[in-house]
Each structure stands twice: as C-alpha cells, then as structure tokens.
Amino acid sequence: MNNTLILIPSRLGASRLPNKPLLKINNMSIINHVYKIANSSLVSQSYVATGDKEIFEEVTKNGGRCILTQNDHETGTDRIFEAFQKLENNNIEYVVNLQGDEPMLDIQDVNNLLKKTIEKKSKVSTLACEIENVGFLSKKSIVKVITNEKLIEGELSTALSFSREVRKSMKNIYHHIGIYIYNVKYLKKFVQLKQTQNEKVHKLEQLRLIDNEIEIDVGLAKTKPIGVDTHEDYLELKKIMEYKN
Numbered sequence: 520m521n522n523t524l525i526l527i528p529s530r531l532g533a534s535r536l537p538n539k540p541l542l543k544i545n546n547m548s549i550i551n552h553v554y555k556i557a558n559s560s561l562v563s564q565s566y567v568a569t570g571d572k573e574i575f576e577e578v579t580k581n582g583g584r585c586i587l588t589q590n591d592h593e594t595g596t597d598r599i600f601e602a603f604q605k606l607e608n609n610n611i612e613y614v615v616n617l618q619g620d621e622p623m624l625d626i627q628d629v630n631n632l633l634k635k636t637i638e639k640k641s642k643v644s645t646l647a648c649e650i651e652n653v654g655f656l657s658k659k660s661i662v663k664v665i666t667n668e669k670l671i672e673g674e675l676s677t678a679l680s681f682s683r684e685v686r687k688s689m690k691n692i693y694h695h696i697g698i699y700i701y702n703v704k705y706l707k708k709f710v711q712l713k714q715t716q717n718e719k720v721h722k723l724e725q726l727r728l729i730d731n732e733i734e735i736d737v738g739l740a741k742t743k744p745i746g747v748d749t750h751e752d753y754l755e756l757k758k759i760m761e762y763k764n
Contacts, residue, residue, distance in 0.1 A: 525565040528595035529619035552622030568602035625742040647693035664695040670739040
C-alpha cells in the first residue's frame, strides 16, 4: 500500500522501565522486533520515530529506517507527526501508529484494521480485544474502550469513550490496544487541538479526539496484546518469546 505509512514512536525515558526499547530478547532489541513486524505488513514504508540517538543508532545499524525528532514531545502522536512532516511525502493518505513496546504484535490484526479503515473511510481507527479477566476492569494500567455496538470480527464500531476504570454493568467494554490508523487530514487536526481537561486527568490522549467529536472506529483483534511496561513484564515476555524460538 503505497499511500500508507507506518511510524513507530519510541523513547528511552519511560518512567517505569527506562531504556525499554533497547532491552534484548533473542539477541534483538524490543524496538527492532517491532520494526521487523512492521516490515511484514501490507504497508510498504515503515520508520521508527525517536528523539534519542541511541535508538536511532540501534535501528539504523541493523538496516532499519529511523527518523530523529525533537526529544520533548508530550505525546507519541506529536512525535509521529513531526516524523511524517520530515518525510515530505504528499502521497500518504493514512499513517499507522504502532506501539514500540509490543514485540509479539500480530500484524494480521493491523492489516485487517487497515483494510476496513480504508473501506469505511474512517477518520481514525484503533484495535481492541475481549476482556477475559474481570479483574482487568479495575486495573488502571489496562486501558478500556467502550464501543457503541458489540465488536464483531471484520466490522468496525464507534468508540464512545476510553477509561482506565469501568463498571462491570457497562456494555461493550474491551481491552484497548494502542494502535492507531489516522487519515492524514485528521492526524494534522489532532496535533493542532489543545489538550483537553479530560485527557489530562485520565492521561489518555485519545480522549482529545472524543472531546472534539472526532469519531474513532474500533476493530476487534484476534490476539491479546503483551506490552512491556515493567521489568516483570519484560522478564515474562522474554521467557515466552525465547521458549517459542
């Protein structure tokens, strides 16, 4: 897909797990695992976007493409927008924002979302999966999305809200997977909007879109995300990936 671009924002300064992108699993850094996954997608162009020279060197020395951005961006979306501008490619219609800390991401879920996004002409789209553990509903580290309709494989539903804590009685609650596909027009609009109070309180940048009445379509992922937020997460994921290898 020549009109689509994958950008992977990455930084060293994560408060809970510093230097996370450079941690190794099977002798490959986490950021290079994600970059390799991106390159297996339907999208012809993939880049890491970072403000850290260490990440830039890690990606490029292994043959990857990386764009050096400012280091002080407030959000990952701001970072990928700067990278998008630096590429100066006017043919791009959609930008895929992949998270740099999910080295077991199933790229087929992203491919399926991209196809439906283009078909529906969505402004912004994202992924979610079923919640099997009820305890996740109150776990603040897991972001939940509430959709207008029950998610069905191969279909998109509009997000009503995103939250870190939800009530069991609420309908259509899913585990949000932080992957976004932006129509370029709405990516530009998003970064021009001021942060809303709702976004600041909940620390969820996607609420800026909801608060400004920009629809986010949600697709159902077949697989569950395994992100790396803590050292314990890293050790668990390392064990799983090394066993599979």
